[in-house]
Amino acid sequence: MEIITGVERRRRWSVEEKLRLVAECDAPGSSVTRVSRQHDINRALLWTWRRQVRRGELGGETDRGFLAVTLPTLPWVRHCSTGARTRDWRLCCLTGCICS
Structure with missing residues (x-):
């Protein structure tokens, strides 16, 4: 658990950190709940970052899930x-x- 002292109460996450945590959620055998508990982050925040990555708002892959197939x-x-x-x-x- 991280204890925040001083005036600033919110943690600042760099884009690289967000992408790393989203990738960690997508790893085989992992879950958003597990990653959120491990890094003491609200699950809703991780889901928001995942949605932003899918939409291309944070960078990273945007075309996941589609593969061209010839029958x-x-x-x-x-x-x-x-x-x-x-x-x-x-x-x-x-x-x-x-x-x-």
Whole structure:
């Protein structure tokens, strides 16, 4: 626990410290609650910093969570009983046809 003496009651956090603490929250096996208790910080303040990082207001990564994916084109499959064509064998099987 940190005891603050003097006139100033609020701690000042640099952008680097905020980013470090947010990164610590995102580490595997960690949580906002654990980091807030460890550094004696209000959880709401850490959540605010996390939101600011996501929006790009504190710097750091802003495009987390999205990854470009290319899916292969499926070949046409002939429906066994009706001769209809589909790209999804499940559609064929859901209509009662056995595609084996």
